Amino acid sequence: MAxxxxxxxxxxxxxxxxxxxxxxxxxxxxxxxxTDTRATIAGANYFHPFIDGDADKVFVNxxxxxxxxxGASLCIITGVNPVTLGVDLLVSGTxxxxxxxxxxxxGNAAIISGNTLQIELATSANPGSVSTTNQTFSGVKAFDDxxxxxxxxxxxxxxxxxxxxxxxxxxxxxxxxxxxxxxxxGSSGIVFAGGTNLTLYTETTGTFTWSVAxxxxxxxxxxxxxxxxxxxxxxxxxxxxxxxxxxxxxSDSGVFIPVGYRPSSNIEAPVVLCSSNGTxxxxxxxxxxxxxxxxYATAAxxxxxxAGNNQIHExxxxxxxx
Numbered sequence: 001m002a003x004x005x006x007x008x009x010x011x012x013x014x015x016x017x018x019x020x021x022x023x024x025x026x027x028x029x030x031x032x033x034x035t036d037t038r039a040t041i042a043g044a045n046y047f048h049p050f051i052d053g054d055a056d057k058v059f060v061n062x063x064x065x066x067x068x069x070x071g072a073s074l075c076i077i078t079g080v081n082p083v084t085l086g087v088d089l090l091v092s093g094t095x096x097x098x099x100x101x102x103x104x105x106x107g108n109a110a111i112i113s114g115n116t117l118q119i120e121l122a123t124s125a126n127p128g129s130v131s132t133t134n135q136t137f138s139g140v141k142a143f144d145d146x147x148x149x150x151x152x153x154x155x156x157x158x159x160x161x162x163x164x165x166x167x168x169x170x171x172x173x174x175x176x177x178x179x180x181x182x183x184x185x186g187s188s189g190i191v192f193a194g195g196t197n198l199t200l201y202t203e204t205t206g207t208f209t210w211s212v213a214x215x216x217x218x219x220x221x222x223x224x225x226x227x228x229x230x231x232x233x234x235x236x237x238x239x240x241x242x243x244x245x246x247x248x249x250x251s252d253s254g255v256f257i258p259v260g261y262r263p264s265s266n267i268e269a270p271v272v273l274c275s276s277n278g279t280x281x282x283x284x285x286x287x288x289x290x291x292x293x294x295x296y297a298t299a300a301x302x303x304x305x306x307a308g309n310n311q312i313h314e315x316x317x318x319x320x321x322x
Contacts, residue, residue, distance in 0.1 A: 003047055007032050010057045028063040029077075038068035038088070042075060047083035055080070063089075087113050104128050202226045204258055210295075210312060213251035213276075213304035215243040220253070224261045229322025231261050233287070237314035241275055248306045250296050257291040263319050265289050270299035272315045277308035285315055 009030040029051075033041060040046065051058050058080055066073045075085040101119045102111065104126035111118040122128035124138040203225040209217040221236045235253075267287040274283030276297040284296040295312055297304045304310045 004033065005048075005052055008047075008051055010051070012057050012059075012062075026059075026061050026063065028065055029058060030065045030067075032067040034069060036068055037070045038066055038073045041066050041068050042073065042085045042088075044084070045082055049081040049083065051080075051083065058083075088115065101129055101131065200226065200228055202260070204261065206256060208253045208256040210238075210251045210253060212245050212247060212249045213295075213297075213310045213312075214245050218242060222256065224257070226261060226321075229320055230318060231263075231321055232318045233257070233261070233315070235293070235315035237273075238311050241309035241311035244277060244304065244306050244308055244310045246306055248303045250294050250303055251310075251312060253293045253295075255291040257287075257293075259291070261321070262291050263287055263289055263321055267317070267319050269317060271317050273313040274298070274304070275309070275311040275313075276302070277305035277310065279305075283312070285317065287317065287319065 011027040011029045031041065036046075058077060060077055060080060062077045064075050064077055064085065066075065072090060073088040074090045075088055078084045078086050096112070096115055096117045099116055099118050101121050104120040104123050105111075106120075107126050109120050109122075109126070109128045111120065120126065120128040121131045122135060122137060124136045203223070205221070205223040207219050207221050209219050211217050218238055220238070223234045225232050266289055268284060269287075270282045270284050272283045272285050272295055274281060274295065274297045279297075281298045281302070284299050284301055286294040286296075288294065293315070295315075296302055297310075
């Protein structure tokens with residue numbers, strides 16, 4: 001529908017309740033429509049300029065009481081040519097209703113218009129809410145329990161460190177691991193002052209049990225990290241020797257190395273100290289491409305005894321998988 005002048009009651013004029021004023025006093029006009037909603041009535045260009053074209057009846061800061069098809073509103077007249085209205089001062093309705101967030105226009109973080117509440121989205125200059133789209137925040141933000149960056153690891157658009165500050169990654173040790181000094185983090189990875197790029201860093205851990213050489217197979221903790229094409233594998237040593245198994249032989253971990261950390265071919269290295277029935281020697285570790293480790297009691301491939309006590313100490317080995 002459209003504006004009907006007969007439904008507008010002027011409160012200022014020669015034939016109105018308030019004949020004096022001429023814009024000095026603020027008074028209340030009224031308008032009623034049985035067909036138009038309050039939103040339609042308060043919308044742009046609903047009223048004619050100055051309501052009836054006469055600039056002596058309606059002034060800015062006068063109030064207008066509206067009765068629409070859906071209820072009543074009270075608004076301040078904020079413009080007369082064209083006629084514009086402020087927010088509904090009655091905030092009619094049983095409660096506020098929410099609408100979709102809006103871009104920030106001020107520092108209030110929210111907009112109330114009538115009985116509608118609209119949250120503003122935070123920016124680097126204004127507070128507000130978090131969106132599902134890209135946003136830039138300002139001010140230091142503290143996260144007490146860590147931050148998870150979902151995606152494919154330390155790559156562009158996942159974790160980017162700008163400026164001359166270190167990027168701490170993980171807390172595997174007692175403190176965080178810092179890559180310092182970080183010159184740049186971009187599509188090529190972390191670039192160090194020496195020019196070396198760290199394009200990939202992952203880590204994993206778990207347990208396994210040594211078999212054959214022990215009557216009661218001990219549970220052993222292991223940890224592996226992968227940097228670019230290199231894997232460093234650390235296997236915890238047995239704290240004490242244990243009773244030997246029933247058979248003479250090597251000790252096998254069973255498959256435990258994850259696929260992405262396995263060597264492309266078997267690796268043999270005398271990197272572990274072993275004890276076989278009281279005889280201590282440098283043993284041989286065979287890291288298999290299948291994902292298990294076989295340990296021999298001597299560097300020449302000697303087997304563990306089936307009498308007395310046996311022991312396997314710590315293993316630390318780094319190998320290339322690129």
